[in-house]
Amino acid sequence: MANQVAAFFEKLKARAHAALAESGDANRIKIQIGSATCEHAAGSLEALDEFQKHIQASGRDDIIIHQTGCTGRCSKEPIVGITMPGKMPVKYERVDRALVHKIFSSHIQKGEPLPEHALDGSLDNVAELEFIFCYGRRCTTGQTLKHAFDRKLKEAGLPEGRVKTSHVRCFGACSDETEGKCTHVLVNPDQVFYRIATEQDLDDMLEMHARKGEVVERLRAPEKPITQDFYQTYGDIHFFNHQNRIAMRNSGIVDPESLVEYVRHGGFQALATSLGKNDPQWVINEVLKARLRGRGGGGFLTGKKWQMAHDQEEKTRYLICNGDEGDPGAFMDRGMLESDPYNIVEGMIIAAFAIGAQHGFYYIRAEYPLAIKRIQKALDACREAGLLGKNIMESGWDFDLEIRLGAGAFVCGEETALIRSIEGKRGQPKVRPPYPVVRGLWGKPTCINNVETFANISAIINYGGEWFANQGTAESGGTKVFALAGNVKETGLVEVPLGTPLSKVVFNIGGGVKDDKALKAIQTGGPAGGFIPAAQADMEVDFGPLAKAGSIMGSGGMIVLSEDDCMVDLSKFYLSFTQEESCGKCTPCREGTTRMLEILEKITSGRAELGDLDKLERLARLCQQTALCGLGRAAPNPILSSLKGFRDEFVEHIVDKKCKAKKCVALIRYQIDPETCIGCTVCARNCPVECISGQRKTAHVIDQERCVKCGQCFEVCRFDAVERV
Structure with a gap:
C-alpha cells in the first residue's frame, strides 16, 4: 500500500507543478x-x-x-x-x-x-538583496553572526542599496543535531536558504552572494524550513518577523480556493506519509511527542485524546472540528478557515486515520459564510482528487467530511452541547463522564478538536513531533495564535511560541499601548478568561501560568487594556455575555450569573454597599465549583481575577461613587467651566434633552437633574469648556 500511496502523491505533485508551468x-x-x-x-x-x-x-x-x-x-x-x-x-x-x-x-x-x-x-531602506538571519532560541549564534556580518558588510564597501540585513524570530529549521551550533539565513529575492556557523561561512556568503550574486552551494541548507515561503514575502515586516508561523504559515501566501497551490506548498505530504506507513499508532505517537495541547480552551493533550478514541472497542467512530468561535474579539479560527482551508482538511483526514473514524463533521457558525464556502469548496476538490471519500490516495481506506452549521449559541463551543446540536437537539451540555471519546455523537466514540489544533497536524507529521515540541515549553509544544485587540497600537492575528512573555506580544509585536497610555491589564481567554495586571505582564503564555493567575488560554483572545479602561465595567461586560449565553440547564450558572450581574450593575450605578463585594465573591466561587459545564465554571473568572488584582477600583465605585476611567455612566457627570466657556451655544443646540441653559456669549450651565449623561456636549465643544468628572 505504501508504494501505491507514494505513486498517487507523486502524480498529484506533478499535476500541480505542471499547472504552474503551463500558466507561466x-x-x-x-x-x-x-x-x-x-x-x-x-x-x-x-x-x-x-x-x-x-x-x-x-x-x-x-x-x-x-x-x-x-x-x-x-x-x-x-x-x-x-x-x-x-x-x-x-x-x-x-x-x-x-x-x-x-x-x-x-x-x-x-x-x-x-x-x-x-x-x-518597509521601503525605508531599499536594497537589491536582503539577508534575513534567524534569532530563534535554538539558533543561539544568530545574533552574534548577524552582527559580525553587518561589520563585514560595512568594511567591504559595497555600493549603497546593494545589501541590507534583518532578522526573524524563528525559521523553524533547527534540529537536535544543529541546535546551538549554527544559524540560518534566508536571502531575498533569490529564495536561497543557508545554514552557517563560522566566520569563513560569513566571508563566503559576503564575497560570492552579496558581491557577485552567486549562490554558495556548500552553505545551502538541505531542507526547506516551514516558514520560508511566508518570510520570502513578509520577512521585512516588523509585525511578522517577531512571530513563529506554523499554524498560519500559508495564510497570506496561498490562494485559499486552489488545491493546486496548496499542493505546491507542500500540501498533503503529511497525509501521504501517514497513509504510507499504514500505522495509526505511529501518527498518534508523533502527536504525543509534539506535546500538542488542544487549542480550543481546555488544553487537553491531543495525542492522549486520540489514543483514547483509538482504543475504544466500538469501531464506528466520528471526528468533529469545532469551528464555533464565539468569544468576543476572537477571530483566529475564522482566519485559518478562510485563509488555509486545505490545511485544516488535511489535518482532519490524518486525525481520522489515527483514531479510525469513518465520518467527520465541520461545526462552523453560520455567521462565517466565507469560511463555510471555502471549506465546502476544499471538500469538493479533495473528493474529486481522490483525497476524500472512497479509497483515499489508493490506500484502501475510506473517510468523508461534511459541514454542519451552528446558530451562534456560545454554549455550543462545549463538546457535549456541540454534539447535541449536530444531532438536531437543543444545544445543552451533558454530565461527564462518559466523555465524548467513549460515548459521543449518536452514542459512538467521538473525537473533537478545534480549528487551530488541526492546523498544526500536517506540520507535526512533516517535521516530526520532537521538532514541534521544541518550539514551545517543557509542558506544551508548538505555538499559539492570538487575536490581539483592544487598546494596542497594532491589532491582528499573532502566532508566537508557547512560553513567550505577554509583554513581548503587546510591545514587540503590537507596538505597545495605544496613544502611549500606561498598560493596565491584559485579558486572555474571552468571557471565560481573566485579567492579568500590568505588574505580571512578563508572565509566560502557557496553560499553567495563566490558570494559576486566574485566567485561561481559551481559544486565543488577547485584549490589551489601558489606564482608560474600567475593570468593573469590563467585568460586567463579560458576565453579561455569559449570562445571556447560558443555556439555563443548571441552577448555578442560570441563577448565579444573573445574581452576580445584578450586583455588578448595583456597583456601576452607585447603589452598592461594601458587603456586596463579599456576596459577589462568594457567588463567583460557588458558580465556579458547582456549574455543570465549562461555560458556567469559567464565567466567574473575569470577576475573581479583577477582584484579586483591582479590588481598589471596586471599593472606589462603592465608597467614593467614582469611576476613575469615566466608563460607568451613572458615576460621571458633565459640567461647564465658566472661565473657559465663551457662550457659543453649540453645546446647548446639540443637547438632546435641552438641559443646557445660558445666553449667547455668557457661560452656560448644565441642569444635572435633567442631564442623561450622553456626552454630546463634551464631544461638540471646541474650547474644552465641558468637563467630564
Whole structure:
C-alpha cells in the first residue's frame, strides 16, 4: 500500500507543478491581494476591481492577480503586494481605489515603488538583496553572526542599496543535531536558504552572494524550513518577523480556493506519509511527542485524546472540528478557515486515520459564510482528487467530511452541547463522564478538536513531533495564535511560541499601548478568561501560568487594556455575555450569573454597599465549583481575577461613587467651566434633552437633574469648556 500511496502523491505533485508551468505565472508581475472577511470589509474587493480595470485598459498580458487569505495584519488592511521577477516584493497598506491608480501607474508601469505607502515603512531602506538571519532560541549564534556580518558588510564597501540585513524570530529549521551550533539565513529575492556557523561561512556568503550574486552551494541548507515561503514575502515586516508561523504559515501566501497551490506548498505530504506507513499508532505517537495541547480552551493533550478514541472497542467512530468561535474579539479560527482551508482538511483526514473514524463533521457558525464556502469548496476538490471519500490516495481506506452549521449559541463551543446540536437537539451540555471519546455523537466514540489544533497536524507529521515540541515549553509544544485587540497600537492575528512573555506580544509585536497610555491589564481567554495586571505582564503564555493567575488560554483572545479602561465595567461586560449565553440547564450558572450581574450593575450605578463585594465573591466561587459545564465554571473568572488584582477600583465605585476611567455612566457627570466657556451655544443646540441653559456669549450651565449623561456636549465643544468628572 505504501508504494501505491507514494505513486498517487507523486502524480498529484506533478499535476500541480505542471499547472504552474503551463500558466507561466512564475515569470509575470504578480499583484497579491488579501481575500478574507476582514480584508473585504476594509475594501479589498474595490481594490481588486480597480486593478482589473487598469490591467484591461493597459492591454498588458504579463500581469496576474493573485488572491490570498488574510495575513493577520488587521489594522493595515487592505494589503496589496507587488512582486516583479528578480525584484524584492513590495507590500502596500490601506490600499483604496486612488492608491491602486498610483501603484499601477508608478510601480507597475514605471518600476518606481511608492515608499510613503509601503506596509510598516518597509521601503525605508531599499536594497537589491536582503539577508534575513534567524534569532530563534535554538539558533543561539544568530545574533552574534548577524552582527559580525553587518561589520563585514560595512568594511567591504559595497555600493549603497546593494545589501541590507534583518532578522526573524524563528525559521523553524533547527534540529537536535544543529541546535546551538549554527544559524540560518534566508536571502531575498533569490529564495536561497543557508545554514552557517563560522566566520569563513560569513566571508563566503559576503564575497560570492552579496558581491557577485552567486549562490554558495556548500552553505545551502538541505531542507526547506516551514516558514520560508511566508518570510520570502513578509520577512521585512516588523509585525511578522517577531512571530513563529506554523499554524498560519500559508495564510497570506496561498490562494485559499486552489488545491493546486496548496499542493505546491507542500500540501498533503503529511497525509501521504501517514497513509504510507499504514500505522495509526505511529501518527498518534508523533502527536504525543509534539506535546500538542488542544487549542480550543481546555488544553487537553491531543495525542492522549486520540489514543483514547483509538482504543475504544466500538469501531464506528466520528471526528468533529469545532469551528464555533464565539468569544468576543476572537477571530483566529475564522482566519485559518478562510485563509488555509486545505490545511485544516488535511489535518482532519490524518486525525481520522489515527483514531479510525469513518465520518467527520465541520461545526462552523453560520455567521462565517466565507469560511463555510471555502471549506465546502476544499471538500469538493479533495473528493474529486481522490483525497476524500472512497479509497483515499489508493490506500484502501475510506473517510468523508461534511459541514454542519451552528446558530451562534456560545454554549455550543462545549463538546457535549456541540454534539447535541449536530444531532438536531437543543444545544445543552451533558454530565461527564462518559466523555465524548467513549460515548459521543449518536452514542459512538467521538473525537473533537478545534480549528487551530488541526492546523498544526500536517506540520507535526512533516517535521516530526520532537521538532514541534521544541518550539514551545517543557509542558506544551508548538505555538499559539492570538487575536490581539483592544487598546494596542497594532491589532491582528499573532502566532508566537508557547512560553513567550505577554509583554513581548503587546510591545514587540503590537507596538505597545495605544496613544502611549500606561498598560493596565491584559485579558486572555474571552468571557471565560481573566485579567492579568500590568505588574505580571512578563508572565509566560502557557496553560499553567495563566490558570494559576486566574485566567485561561481559551481559544486565543488577547485584549490589551489601558489606564482608560474600567475593570468593573469590563467585568460586567463579560458576565453579561455569559449570562445571556447560558443555556439555563443548571441552577448555578442560570441563577448565579444573573445574581452576580445584578450586583455588578448595583456597583456601576452607585447603589452598592461594601458587603456586596463579599456576596459577589462568594457567588463567583460557588458558580465556579458547582456549574455543570465549562461555560458556567469559567464565567466567574473575569470577576475573581479583577477582584484579586483591582479590588481598589471596586471599593472606589462603592465608597467614593467614582469611576476613575469615566466608563460607568451613572458615576460621571458633565459640567461647564465658566472661565473657559465663551457662550457659543453649540453645546446647548446639540443637547438632546435641552438641559443646557445660558445666553449667547455668557457661560452656560448644565441642569444635572435633567442631564442623561450622553456626552454630546463634551464631544461638540471646541474650547474644552465641558468637563467630564
